[in-house]
Amino acid sequence: MTDFTQMGLKAIRDGVAAGDFTAREVAEAHNDAVAAASELNAFIVATPDHALAAADKVDAARAAGEELGPMAGVPIGMKDLFATKGVQTAAASHILEGFKPPYESTVSQKLWDAGAGMLGKLNMDQFAMGSSNETSYFGNVASPWKKLGSNATLTPGGSSGGSSAAVAARLCPAATGTDTGGSIRQPAAITGITGIKPTYGRCSRWGIVAFASSLDQAGPMARSVEDCAIMLGAMAGFDPKDSTSIDAPVPDWAGALDSNLEGKTVGIPREYHVDGMDPEIEASWEQGKQWLRDAGAKVVDISLPHTKYALPAYYIIAPAEASSNLARYDGVRYGLRDLPEGAGLQDMYAATRSDGFGDEVKRRILIGTYVLSAGFYDAYYTQAQKVRTLVQKDFMDVFEQVDVILTPTTPTAAFALGEKTDDPLSMYLNDVFSVPASLAGLPAMSVPATLTQDGLPLGLHLVGKPMDEQGVLNAGLAIEQRAGFTAQPEKWW
């Protein structure tokens, strides 16, 4: 009997279209896998009926000889940041617990229109703030991976940690993620899956709970470059309801995939060689260069001089935008209300927000409030936005000579839950390689490269020119074909 949970997005879609099996069989197998994986805590809400209804619609459309969409018959996981009509959308927070949007986000609607179904809402770091999925109000997500010879529970990364755990554990062939500073790429890397953040503006932000609006982008997480290309094609596109949506046609990324990199130049930024770099990360980076050379590319050293300042700039800009965006949670219009006995309106706001936000969210709101406050605005916020201009200029300068940039995705493999929660700053350093591309709005992806000696996945990170998702995907495919990464976690849940 076919194990549908081992199949990728394209294999499922093509098998359904060919009549090899029904979409319903596929949805049932994945619903069962989700129900049996509660120990991973990857889902906040399971929606088996949604998955079955979408599958039945696809099976009926096929029987009627209708044309099927590019995601037809594929059950996916939906990050809890996307508004889903009638289904709790809490951004993994207490303050939005029970919130059932009366509307559907643009990206999720596009996926349903393309024939996908929803297995459930995926756990994540609260309001997408975190790199280990330990800030969720609904509990930590456990990575399906374990270190060789250890039983410690590891992080699936964050903030899209439910997405990465679910795809790696074969609970779904693909999932949505969102990426503000690395929240698709970092969890993808440390769980051995593939994820791409497109150019800022490719995917509509309408209906995605806002964290830092000038950085937030949605993207797919799946188990192959081609599956990511197909799903990104279904998610992207102009949306007049998002004022920063790019009004440009969506290319056929999947159809144009080509791993022959002859004539292409790959840049290796010297500033990403940090002191005391993990030797296994360094070795995988060297291996990645060789793979791209083998694919025909020329590999050259480049300099991105302001790299060091990207992370501190990010930790001003993102909290500043968050403090502004999260002002809407006031206990009046939706979500939690905490009204102490005899309290007035101001006390209600303060009590509701104190009770409803987790510690990391409060930390970022306070930092953001501080850097935007009178007397500090220019020294912090304006300076950070100027540095952001310089970080972007670094990239645009090197893109005069190179087509794509190769770096490691993360500074280390997965760490244990609880290992970094005492020191917020050490947690922030996880995103040191992914944040610069976010600040510059560039397309970037992580592709699995290898396993460490401890048996944990490492990813390689590709950054491309604005609007050149194709260049990123093609280089990713060249790595994927040579890495031959087929490892998957041994089932313990």
Place this chain on the structure above:
Amino acid sequence: MSVTREEVAKIASLARISMDEAALDHMVPELNNILAFVEQLGEVDTSAVEPMTAVIPQEQRLRDDVVDADPLTGGGRRDDVLANAPVAEHGFFGVPKVIE
């Protein structure tokens, strides 16, 4: 630059987040760690640099000035708007008494 306990209490009040003494005890050193980290931006000479306003250059779009240009975000959706309110009465959001 570092923040004092009083300053953190003031910021929390501006952000409408009530914090007790124990919460402040935790938050003050954490915020100072983060502020010390972002302080290094001061090293960068930005005297000839414009602050970023848009990461991908875009033209400001205006929608047609018509009622209900988009039925989903246009008017006439009172019940949907109120559906998730903690307290909704007579077609309005309910809040505690504001004027004594």
